[in-house]
Amino acid sequence: MAIDHLDGRLIVLLAREPRIGVLEASRRLGVARGTVQARLDRLQSNGVIRGFGPDVDPAALGYPVTAFATLEIKQGQGADVRAHLATVPEVLELHTTTGHGDMLCRLVARSNADLQRVIDRVVGFDGIVRASTAIVMENPVPLRIIPLVEQAAEDSVRG
Amino acid sequence: MAIDHLDGRLIVLLAREPRIGVLEASRRLGVARGTVQARLDRLQSNGVIRGFGPDVDPAALGYPVTAFATLEIKQGQGADVRAHLATVPEVLELHTTTGHGDMLCRLVARSNADLQRVIDRVVGFDGIVRASTAIVMENPVPLRIIPLVEQAAEDSVRG
DNA sequence: GTTGCGGGTGAACAATCTGACCAGTCATGC
DNA sequence: GCATGACTGGTCAGATTGTTCACCCGCAAC
Numbered sequence: 345m346a347i348d349h350l351d352g353r354l355i356v357l358l359a360r361e362p363r364i365g366v367l368e369a370s371r372r373l374g375v376a377r378g379t380v381q382a383r384l385d386r387l388q389s390n391g392v393i394r395g396f397g398p399d400v401d402p403a404a405l406g407y408p409v410t411a412f413a414t415l416e417i418k419q420g421q422g423a424d425v426r427a428h429l430a431t432v433p434e435v436l437e438l439h440t441t442t443g444h445g446d447m448l449c450r451l452v453a454r455s456n457a458d459l460q461r462v463i464d465r466v467v468g469f470d471g472i473v474r475a476s477t478a479i480v481m482e483n484p485v486p487l488r489i490i491p492l493v494e495q496a497a498e499d500s501v502r503g
Numbered sequence: 504m505a506i507d508h509l510d511g512r513l514i515v516l517l518a519r520e521p522r523i524g525v526l527e528a529s530r531r532l533g534v535a536r537g538t539v540q541a542r543l544d545r546l547q548s549n550g551v552i553r554g555f556g557p558d559v560d561p562a563a564l565g566y567p568v569t570a571f572a573t574l575e576i577k578q579g580q581g582a583d584v585r586a587h588l589a590t591v592p593e594v595l596e597l598h599t600t601t602g603h604g605d606m607l608c609r610l611v612a613r614s615n616a617d618l619q620r621v622i623d624r625v626v627g628f629d630g631i632v633r634a635s636t637a638i639v640m641e642n643p644v645p646l647r648i649i650p651l652v653e654q655a656a657e658d659s660v661r662g
Numbered sequence: 663g664t665t666g667c668g669g670g671t672g673a674a675c676a677a678t679c680t681g682a683c684c685a686g687t688c689a690t691g692c
Numbered sequence: 693g694c695a696t697g698a699c700t701g702g703t704c705a706g707a708t709t710g711t712t713c714a715c716c717c718g719c720a721a722c
Contacts (some may be wrong), residue, residue, distance in 0.1 A: 346565050347564065348567045353631045355557055355559060358556065359557055359559075362555040362556045362557070363555070364556050365678090365680080366679080366680075366681095367678085367679060367680080368679095375699075376699060376700045376701065376702095377680095377701090378698095378699075378700075378701085379698080379699055379700075379702095380697085381680090381681080382698080387539075390561040390563055391560055391562075391563040392559060392560060392564060393557045393559055393561070394557075394558040394560050395521045395522075395541045395557075395558050396521040396522070396551045396555050396556070396557055396558065397517065397518045397521045397555070397558055398514055398517045398518055398554075398555055399552065399554050399555065399556055400514060400518075400522070400551060400552055400553070400648045400651075400652060401550055401551060401552075402552050402648070402651060403550075404549055404551040404652060405505070405506065405551060405652065405655045406505055406655060406658075407651065407655075410598070411600075411602065412571075412595040412598070413519055414637075420636070421598070422621070426643040426644070429506060429643075429644060430580065430606075430644050431645070432650075433653065433654040434650045435644060435648035435649070436644075436646060436648065437642070437644050437645060437646040437647065438643050438644035438648060438684060439569070439571070439639040439640075439641065439642050439643075440636035440640045440641040440642075440643065440713085441571065441638060441639050441640060442637055442640065443635070443636070443637035443638070444635075444637075445637065446639060448510070448571055448639075448655075449644070450646075452651065462637045467557040467613060476602070476603075477602070477605075478573075478599050478601055478602035478604065478607060479514065479600060479602070480598040480599070480607075481598075481599045481600060481601065482598065482599040482600075483596070483597070483598050484585040484588075484589070484597050484598075484599065485585070485588060485589050485594060485595075485596050485597035485608070486596060487609075488595060488596065489559045489595065489598040490529035491591075491592035492561060492564065492566065492592045492593065492595065492611065493559060493564065494592065495592040496564045496566075499565075524707090524708060524709080525708080525709075525710095526707080526708060526709080527708090534670075534671090535670065535671050535672065536671095536672090536708095536709095537670075537672085537711095538670055538671080540667080540709090540710080540711095541669080541670085657672070
């Protein structure tokens with residue numbers, strides 16, 4: 345299940361230069377094309393690589409404002425709230441968590457003013473008791489996976 | 504800057520079936536290949552599509568535990584803390600926010616026990632005053648972009 | 663009116679890549 | 693010793709890519 349060093353190099357290479365194909369990857373990694381092909385197949389059926397979907401920037405779509413909302417849910421209303429939030433396009437992801445809140449969701453909006461509309465829509469639902477929102481100002485570390493992949497590959501060598 | 508309906512359909516198509524090429528996409532969308540190619544080029548130089556990096560599942564890498572940590576930072580230590588957190592592979596993203604905390608980061612770990620190690624490493628830095636962690640139990644809405652793309656495409660028609 | 667421009671179409675081209683094979687080699691574990 | 697799995701280096705036909713044509717259309721400006 346864990347990845348080895350070659351898997352790690354392959355993933356990192358693909359993450360850095362997604363446009364290269366199997367053939368070019370095999371050249372860069374110094375292995376046979378069939379090997380890369382087999383590794384990729386395995387990584388994908390493993391679920392390590394879920395896919396190669398386009399990485400879309402919400403800001404470029406006209407949604408430059410990101411926020412995180414912590415929600416407190418009325419007992420037993422969890423499923424309803426989840427279903428409700430899933431219908432809001434501006435809700436990019438939703439987690440249920442331990443801790444003071446019950447759920448944490450990532451929101452985007454067209455502006456700070458528009459964020460109010462989004463929050464109203466999110467919170468305007470019976471099962472939600474309270475919401476606390478944190479607006480994102482900067483994003484010093486954008487969502488990344490490479491360092492983790494490298495560490496996982498290292499660990500497999502040692503372990 | 505905004506996307507039109509064809510752009511929207513193209514992005515959604517690519518998100519749903521990333522393996523298809525330009526040619527197949529043009530067939531599905533009922534437009535000429537050159538059109539798809541031109542749209543893709545534009546979307547990428549626009550920054551709407553950042554790339555097609557592999558979508559790696561941390562759980563499949565051996566990091567099934569996800570958590571969000573809210574950090575409180577000592578005045579003037581922001582830059583140092585950012586640099587510190589960037590060196591921790593388990594920190595998948597970092598935001599500076601308004602609200603009670605100063606920063607919000609997403610963490611992964613090999614287990615709940617391992618999460619303690621990660622948090623210690625994150626918090627074990629001079630500039631961090633306090634950290635409050637919420638462990639993710641469920642992820643009812645995984646990170647998604649399609650609904651937002653569809654809405655953006657719709658808006659462009661009306662607007 | 664017509665000119666220019668941006669965008670889409672359909673077609674062509676060589677170059678490249680893909681998916682699928684194969685036989686052979688090597689290290690591992692039983 | 694021998695089966696197994698993984699990698700290599702090679703071939704094959706078929707499909708796709710990047711690129712460049714000429715042409716058409718709607719639209720705005722002159």
